Amino acid sequence: MSKAAKATNAEANPDEQAQSASDGGEIEGQRDISSAELKAIAEAMIFVADEPLSAKTIADVIKVDREAIEVAIVDLVAEYDARNCGLQLREIAAGWQIATRPEHHEQIRAYLKSRPSAKLSLASLETLAVIAYKQPVTVPEILEIRGVQSPSAVKTLLDKRLIVAKGRKETVGRPMMYGTSKEFLIQFGLKDLTELPSIEDFQDLAGGES
Amino acid sequence: MSKAAKATNAEANPDEQAQSASDGGEIEGQRDISSAELKAIAEAMIFVADEPLSAKTIADVIKVDREAIEVAIVDLVAEYDARNCGLQLREIAAGWQIATRPEHHEQIRAYLKSRPSAKLSLASLETLAVIAYKQPVTVPEILEIRGVQSPSAVKTLLDKRLIVAKGRKETVGRPMMYGTSKEFLIQFGLKDLTELPSIEDFQDLAGGES
Amino acid sequence: MEDTAPTDMAAPATAEAPAEAAQTISVANSQPEITPDGDSDQLKITLGDFEGPLDLLLYLIRQEQVNIYDIPIARITDVYLRYLILMQELDLTVAGDFLVMAAQLIELKSRMLLPRDPLAEEEEVLDPRAELMNRLLEHEKFKAAAQMLWSRATVEQAVFTRAEIETDTNNPEVSVGLFDLLRVFEEILARHKEEILLEIEREEVSMAEMIDRLRNMVRSAGELNLMKFFERAKSRRELVVAFLSVLELVRMSEISLVQSETFGDIMARTASPMEA
Numbered sequence: 001m002s003k004a005a006k007a008t009n010a011e012a013n014p015d016e017q018a019q020s021a022s023d024g025g026e027i028e029g030q031r032d033i034s035s036a037e038l039k040a041i042a043e044a045m046i047f048v049a050d051e052p053l054s055a056k057t058i059a060d061v062i063k064v065d066r067e068a069i070e071v072a073i074v075d076l077v078a079e080y081d082a083r084n085c086g087l088q089l090r091e092i093a094a095g096w097q098i099a100t101r102p103e104h105h106e107q108i109r110a111y112l113k114s115r116p117s118a119k120l121s122l123a124s125l126e127t128l129a130v131i132a133y134k135q136p137v138t139v140p141e142i143l144e145i146r147g148v149q150s151p152s153a154v155k156t157l158l159d160k161r162l163i164v165a166k167g168r169k170e171t172v173g174r175p176m177m178y179g180t181s182k183e184f185l186i187q188f189g190l191k192d193l194t195e196l197p198s199i200e201d202f203q204d205l206a207g208g209e210s
Numbered sequence: 211m212s213k214a215a216k217a218t219n220a221e222a223n224p225d226e227q228a229q230s231a232s233d234g235g236e237i238e239g240q241r242d243i244s245s246a247e248l249k250a251i252a253e254a255m256i257f258v259a260d261e262p263l264s265a266k267t268i269a270d271v272i273k274v275d276r277e278a279i280e281v282a283i284v285d286l287v288a289e290y291d292a293r294n295c296g297l298q299l300r301e302i303a304a305g306w307q308i309a310t311r312p313e314h315h316e317q318i319r320a321y322l323k324s325r326p327s328a329k330l331s332l333a334s335l336e337t338l339a340v341i342a343y344k345q346p347v348t349v350p351e352i353l354e355i356r357g358v359q360s361p362s363a364v365k366t367l368l369d370k371r372l373i374v375a376k377g378r379k380e381t382v383g384r385p386m387m388y389g390t391s392k393e394f395l396i397q398f399g400l401k402d403l404t405e406l407p408s409i410e411d412f413q414d415l416a417g418g419e420s
Numbered sequence: 421m422e423d424t425a426p427t428d429m430a431a432p433a434t435a436e437a438p439a440e441a442a443q444t445i446s447v448a449n450s451q452p453e454i455t456p457d458g459d460s461d462q463l464k465i466t467l468g469d470f471e472g473p474l475d476l477l478l479y480l481i482r483q484e485q486v487n488i489y490d491i492p493i494a495r496i497t498d499v500y501l502r503y504l505i506l507m508q509e510l511d512l513t514v515a516g517d518f519l520v521m522a523a524q525l526i527e528l529k530s531r532m533l534l535p536r537d538p539l540a541e542e543e544e545v546l547d548p549r550a551e552l553m554n555r556l557l558e559h560e561k562f563k564a565a566a567q568m569l570w571s572r573a574t575v576e577q578a579v580f581t582r583a584e585i586e587t588d589t590n591n592p593e594v595s596v597g598l599f600d601l602l603r604v605f606e607e608i609l610a611r612h613k614e615e616i617l618l619e620i621e622r623e624e625v626s627m628a629e630m631i632d633r634l635r636n637m638v639r640s641a642g643e644l645n646l647m648k649f650f651e652r653a654k655s656r657r658e659l660v661v662a663f664l665s666v667l668e669l670v671r672m673s674e675i676s677l678v679q680s681e682t683f684g685d686i687m688a689r690t691a692s693p694m695e696a
Contacts, residue, residue, distance in 0.1 A: 043296030086254030148472030260583030
């Protein structure tokens with residue numbers, strides 16, 4: 001029995017409906033939705049979604065302006081922060097998600113009996129960095145930058161769904177090109193690829209010593 | 211990043227520590243946990259749990275008195291109700307659970323229905339793989355290759371418009387042949403079928419080990 | 421976790437315990453060390469996660485405290501080669517990439533020794549080290565980026581989302597990517613192959629059947645290439661039966677074997693009436 005299904009067996013409170021009719025403008029084919037209700041619906045929908053949910057998706061489903069949803073979400077984020085509670089509402093992979101706060105990870109791990117999942121090897125991380133910054137990029141191009149022949153790191157990243165195929169390059173042999181996936185954004189806590197620091201920012205680090 | 215910093219030096223506010231020492235009493239081998247923190251941890255734990263969580267379980271995991279957790283949860287429930295938000299904290303099956311409120315069931319149902327599903331059952335996925343790589347192919351041929359009956363998977367794929375009929379094969383019974391659709395290309399981000407990864411692409415990746 | 425190829429030398433190892441080469445990889449702050457071991461001349465080596473020759477070179481440049489923009493090629497080449505020899509002495513597989521770099525360094529070193537062409541314009545004289553320097557700088561940028569990703573992932577691992585909401589357990593759904601399609605297809609093919617093999621195992625050809633088969637084949641064609649006959653065998657056991665049946669028919673003088681040249685094909689023929 002899903003949590004979502006649990007939500008089905010009750011009627012809306014008549015008082016609230018009356019209230020919602022009094023504020024907020026009417027949208028065609030849709031009953032009035034107060035801003036408080038909009039916030040509540042957005043929160044509930046983000047909660048049941050099993051991946052980060054965009055404001056646009058929410059707006060499309062309940063047939064209101066995206067701006068209204070965006071306002072509601074900004075309000076919600078402020079509420080979550082003000083409550084100083086165990087959860088946060090955050091933007092990730094071009095969507096919104098409810099998640100725990102990092103400071104409680106020890107207790108949550110203790111409950112889930114989970115250990116920090118195996119980290120990627122240095123080879124995989126470097127390969128991932130090359131793909132993230134050079135995408136779409138082919139295996140030969142990755143090997144050229146890394147200076148090593150082993151392409152097995154690419155396979156590891158595919159297996160972990162951190163990268164995806166992005167078509168073929170129109171050169172000799174038509175090699176497959178790779179780019180980062182949505183899963184990559186999620187696992188590395190990124191809103192989108194523009195949130196990655198520029199690769200040139202690492203220039204100062206490179207060769208900076210000595 | 212600041213989140214990490216928060217996680218590592220998560221020292222409780224001295225005032226709060228003093229408070230919790232006075233009302234909770236210190237538990238062996240466990241640093242003081244303020245009541246605000248207890249509430250946050252309980253909330254986070256209930257959130258990640260895949261079944262209703264009892265106060266006792268939470269108390270056991272973080273090694274505090276059950277009474278302290280019960281107080282924290284009562285506080286939390288009051289907070290949730292006061293916020294008048296999209297979620298509720300409720301007791302069910304001798305445990306606590308975060309769930310959506312019944313009054314939003316319509317919108318949540320609408321959302322769950324609207325979800326584009328790039329998701330396929332394993333049977334459908336296997337059938338799709340056979341059709342993608344062997345097209346045009348008939349149902350008997352698919353059965354032969356997969357070694358299992360798959361007529362319903364073919365129907366699912368037709369319903370999802372991932373495959374289309376491609377005429378009849380000129381053999382006994384003139385069975386219908388199937389191939390992948392334009393929708394298939396769109397969903398898998400392919401320009402054309404030549405962009406499908408080949409077994410060679412995979413072998414190149416696995417072949418790093420000399 | 422072991423997702424690097426063995427040739428990558430990714431696993432840290434020590435001179436004392438090379439057997440522990442398969443231990444887990446720690447990404448951060450794992451630098452190799454060479455330290456004198458007590459009074460002896462022996463060097464104690466701790467290898468870091470060298471992901472290839474560029475990594476090793478960068479490390480050596482740091483260790484030797486030389487300027488990456490003005491690398492003393494002769495000195496670095498010597499240190500690099502010494503390092504490779506040490507790795508070989510430790511029985512660590514030195515991957516081809518390391519040897520290629522060694523060759524490039526030696527070539528660079530010799531080019532540095534050549535006198536400059538006095539006729540060449542000053543601007544046209546490119547520093548032979550420029551390409552290597554650029555590759556090193558580029559590589560180091562991505563190493564730094566990898567560290568950044570690592571710390572991001574670490575923070576992210578402390579964040580949890582709600583548990584899966586159960587769906588229909590009878591029909592577990594999987595979200596699909598392009599490579600899933602290929603992987604699944606390969607699995608089907610592999611499964612198919614296994615089934616064929618299993619069927620062959622069950623099918624047993626008796627000695628008598630095999631003798632009949634051989635006899636008929638030789639009779640109908642007049643002669644039979646034995647190699648072809650043996651290749652028809654679908655299992656090791658069937659091959660043995662085929663071999664025995666050839667011996668049996670030769671023993672009974674029903675067939676004779678002919679080899680027209682040394683190492684040539686062996687043909688089975690119906691024994692000629694003269695021999696019979």
